[in-house]
Amino acid sequence: MLRISMLLSICLATSCSQPQVVNREITQKELFAHVDLLASDSLQGRLPGTPFDRVAAKYIKDQMDISGLKLLGKNGYQFFDFIARQEHGSNNYLTIAGEKLVYGKDFTVFPFSGSDSLSASVVFVGYGFSMVNETITWDEYGTVNVSGRWALVLRGDPDSKKPESQFSLNASDRNKAMLAKDQGASGVLLVSGNEYDPSDELIGMGEKSFDIGIPVIHITRRVADLIFRVSGMNVSTIEKKILTARQPSSFAIKCNVSGRTDVIQQKKATQNVVGMIEGTDLKDEYVVVGAHFDHLGMGGKSTSSRVPDTLAIHNGADDNASGVSALLEIAQKIAVEKPRRSIVFVAFGAEELGLLGSRFFIENPLIPIESIVAMVNIDMIGRLSAENNLQVGGVKTSLESETILDKLNENAAFSLSKSGEGYGPSDHAPFYGKDIPVFFFTTGPHHDYHTPFDKVNLVNFEGMHRIALYIDTLVSHLANAPQKLSFQEAGPKSSPTRHGRDLRVRLGIMPDVSGANNNGLKVLAATENNPAHIAGIRKDDVIVAINGLPVNNIHDYMYRLKGLKPGTTISVEFIRGDERKLVLVQL
DSSP: OOOHHHHHHHHHHHHHTSOSSOOOSOOHHHHHHHHHHHTSGGGTTOOTTSHHHHHHHHHHHHHHHHTTOEEOTBTTEEEEEEEEEEEEOSOOEEEETTEEOOBTTTEEEOTTOOSOEEEEEEEEOTTOOEEESSSOEEESSTTOOOTTSEEEEESSOTTTTSSSOTTGGGOSHHHHHHHHHHTTOSEEEEEOOTTTOTTOOOOOSOSOOOOOSSOEEEEOHHHHHHHHGGGTOOHHHHHHHHHHHTSOOOEEEEEEEEEEOOEEEEEEEEEEEEEEEOOSTEEEEEEEEEEEOOOOTTOOTTTTOSSTTOOSOOOOIIIIIIHHHHHHHHHHHHTTSOOSEEEEEEEESOGGGTSHHHHHHHHSOSSOGGGEEEEEEEOOOSOOOTTOEEEEEOTTSBSSHHHHHHHHHHHHOOEEEEEOOSOOSSTTHHHHTTTOOEEEEEOOOOTTTTSTTOOGGGOOHHHHHHHHHHHHHHHHHHHHOSSOOOBOOOSOSSOTTOSSSOOSOOOOEEEOOSOOOSSOEEEEEEOTTSHHHHHTOOTTOEEEEETTEEOOSHHHHHHHHHTOOTTOEEEEEEEETTEEEEEEEEO
16 A cells, blocks of 8 residues: 555656646657656556556646647546456356256356346357458348347358458457447357367456456366257367358257356456647548657566566656657647647556557547547667667558658658558557558667666667657657548558457567567567576567468467467577578477
8 A cells, every 4th residue: 555655756756857837849858758757667567557657647637738739538547447357256157958067177157247146048140240341241140030039159160270360350358249239139158269279278257357347257178068058069060061061050959048147346447538729621531649658667467567476666767758758748848839739638548458548548538539540659769779760650541651761761860660551559540440541659668678777878869859849840840741541451450460369379479569670570579487488488589480471470370379389399480690590399
């Protein structure tokens, strides 16, 4: 429990750090002051839902206020809840045809399941899709009535083994359960076919998710076969039939299933911080500038710390005090420039928990989403290298983006490493999903990423200053250009590497996720005592194949890992310098 006196002292330190006179220029001194405060030990790693998270948010809000921004939401805050802890309760049960089943062996409960009970008959709805458009007709609800019943659904989709699937946007377990609920189902049973998951592994509670209001249960194929038995069928024959015929299969089953789900959730609150510079003649159009301010707190196994066995302050100076610092400096500079379009500055909360703040902003907008002309995301710009390499993602999400960036770089003189795709592991992704052109600026991950060693003294403030000035010129251009950007799709709008289940294996490397190259996956770090390091893979190696199948980028790499099991041995080919090597890696 944090002492009130400690919290007050932090608040006083925050207040004293605010300048009385606003310097409208972007300076290294002020960039340092912001990072030094946000990444200080006193803020304990800015873990969402803690007093330190709230103090960081207040500092950002006060900085926006004194810079002259109009505070949106509730005095600059946009509050939202998130699930801090989730586990299954003691009242989960499932009975089929008089057989009482065992939790963890025969069934588990999905994290997004509601806590409720249901005793009803079952309707099998194949893969659980209802898709009718110009490219596909696949409706598994059109000939059956699931109202008040259990909907039994196959996980995955008919193209689960393909890197790109026309079903992929609808293939997650949650999306299928939501559709079944919309169709009237009072409960959902999901089962993995042999083609989708030969091991028939039951899902755990690793993913935290708000419930959808009805029971959603994961059952093994043996349990599903108990349901199908009265129909003279089983999961394998039905799955093969659908995959062979390439058409839906739905039917009612005369089998009563009784079950109860019990999911325990501990919710906490955090916030986005939002301020706006109102435009002039085009004020009803908006440029959004974002940077997340949260980090990992003290780390530990429940976080994405790369040293999960070490409990220590994860200061997050580069990730992402650096981005917030640039956002605040850009905001104070542009606030007196009277841009044509309005500019909304958002410090996102809970990015490290799965882009929660940016997703909440998109789904609960404080401005009309359809009026956002571009989103600029600043995430980790504190480690500019001697080679001046600045990574920019999303450059193909508008027809004009790359030309604009190159033109503005004539004076900035960065070595731009450009990636076209709009989807990525940061807060620009939800905006791209809404057909908004995005720009994602970063100097990339490093050895200190998500460790207690990401500290202020390692930040390149001269480089940060140059990057902030460059981003400022881009934001000003976007806000004042006569014409809006012309959006175009650039890659998938959700992760192309997942179809509703997590990877079961890890090599233990830090991959280059920038997407800047398409000739192999660069290893930024190989963690000791993990499979890759034990096999001899090291930093700066470039992985080009797994089990003889090509790996050109992060998407290929994740796809190759997707079907692998713990305990197996794989071959990995990589390039080190001018030499191509092959090693065996035991997972």
